[in-house]
Amino acid sequence: MDYSKFLSAEARAMKPNAIRALASLITRPGLTSFAGGVPSPETFPNDELADIAFRLIKDNGTVSLQYQPTRGNRNLIQFLVEYLRDKGMSDIAADQILLTGGAQQGLDLAARVLLNPGDVALAVIPSYIGGLAALNNAQARLVGVPEASDGLDLAALEATCQRLQAEGTPAKLLYTIPNFQNPSGVTLADAKRDKLVELAHQYDFLILEDDPYGELSFDEAAPAPASLRSRDRHGRVIYLGSFSKILSPGLRVGWMVAPAELAAQFERCLETAALCPSVLDQAIVAEACHSGLVLNRLPELRKFYGARCAAMLEALDKFATPDMTWTKPTGGLFIWLEAAPHVDAESLLPHMVEKGVAFVPGRPFCLDGSGKHTLRLAFSKETPAAITAGMETLLKGISALTSLAAQL
Numbered sequence: 001m002d003y004s005k006f007l008s009a010e011a012r013a014m015k016p017n018a019i020r021a022l023a024s025l026i027t028r029p030g031l032t033s034f035a036g037g038v039p040s041p042e043t044f045p046n047d048e049l050a051d052i053a054f055r056l057i058k059d060n061g062t063v064s065l066q067y068q069p070t071r072g073n074r075n076l077i078q079f080l081v082e083y084l085r086d087k088g089m090s091d092i093a094a095d096q097i098l099l100t101g102g103a104q105q106g107l108d109l110a111a112r113v114l115l116n117p118g119d120v121a122l123a124v125i126p127s128y129i130g131g132l133a134a135l136n137n138a139q140a141r142l143v144g145v146p147e148a149s150d151g152l153d154l155a156a157l158e159a160t161c162q163r164l165q166a167e168g169t170p171a172k173l174l175y176t177i178p179n180f181q182n183p184s185g186v187t188l189a190d191a192k193r194d195k196l197v198e199l200a201h202q203y204d205f206l207i208l209e210d211d212p213y214g215e216l217s218f219d220e221a222a223p224a225p226a227s228l229r230s231r232d233r234h235g236r237v238i239y240l241g242s243f244s245k246i247l248s249p250g251l252r253v254g255w256m257v258a259p260a261e262l263a264a265q266f267e268r269c270l271e272t273a274a275l276c277p278s279v280l281d282q283a284i285v286a287e288a289c290h291s292g293l294v295l296n297r298l299p300e301l302r303k304f305y306g307a308r309c310a311a312m313l314e315a316l317d318k319f320a321t322p323d324m325t326w327t328k329p330t331g332g333l334f335i336w337l338e339a340a341p342h343v344d345a346e347s348l349l350p351h352m353v354e355k356g357v358a359f360v361p362g363r364p365f366c367l368d369g370s371g372k373h374t375l376r377l378a379f380s381k382e383t384p385a386a387i388t389a390g391m392e393t394l395l396k397g398i399s400a401l402t403s404l405a406a407q408l
Helices: 009-013 046-064 074-086 103-114 129-137 154-166 190-202 260-273 279-290 298-319 345-354 384-407
Strands: 097-100 120-125 141-148 171-176 206-210 237-242 254-257 334-338 374-378
Touching: 009 129, 046 279, 074 097, 074 279, 097 103, 097 260, 103 129, 103 171, 103 206, 103 237, 103 254, 103 260, 120 129, 120 154, 129 141, 129 171, 141 154, 154 171, 154 190, 190 206, 254 260, 298 334, 298 384, 345 384
Parallel strands: 120 141, 120 171, 171 206, 206 237
Antiparallel strands: 097 254, 237 254, 334 374
């Protein structure tokens, strides 16, 4: 039977996630994978989480295995209140926080609650595919704003806002990852952040600030700049956070911070989608937070991923050709590589997989169709030695393709 006639307009607008389509490349035996932006299993505190889960079920199963209010675990929300105040959000209160099934669910809730079909949503070029998918599924009109070496190009943003207003279709929302951006690894400069918040007020749009990597700065003495939300005096910023990269992605726990009126609306939307996200997951994360497990292990995580980033950057310096450029992140999980313009990363991928190396082509991250010759490289999963060997194979493969093109 052809079921297409039964599909809603929203379902018809949905597009497959290019990264999820490559999921098999993350775990294939014998493959060096720079494809998945996943935390290394080496960082998971297995024993500690097992002890917490055992105690929660054995001693308090009547609570941790039962339904809970949609807003989420009260102990975890209270922890987040204090944690976020320490991060500069001095005005934060419990009624502004909603726990979600990972930050991705927060993206979906924000898009569903805030956007009508045809509303203009701005996004950085390049942007995280999951964020673009959430906006696309809400049938928003996506408009790209380029990224500079120090983050979102504010002059281009303002020009875009002016043009959209003149056309009678002003922007309603801007989606951005200011810290160690996925896929580029770029961080929005501190000097730009206050101006961005003021532009949101001036041109009357909301900012959806996605911050899953903010704690993963490699330099303890130079953490990521203060969040957009901490600078917001007009109620313009909706902030998304997650425990996926600093504790475990299998514990599907994230959070949204929004003005109380919007937080209540997100909660009503969540009631129909999930009633309440995993009670047990939230209870485990709450205990991990209050015990100090989460925050105390951050220095170790930063060193862990910093060493892997350094290995990839060293390999790029050693094996890349002069026509390649790349970002040099100071945190997070990703490097963005630009090869020569004639390189087609999507066509290159299967040939590199045959040689034992995987990556994610950059074009799906670029909502304007650009990025054909770009690659997103995740350094989080492999060891430094594997990164060095895999990058040598990859870069020599790209170089050989360039040499072949020059001969034709």
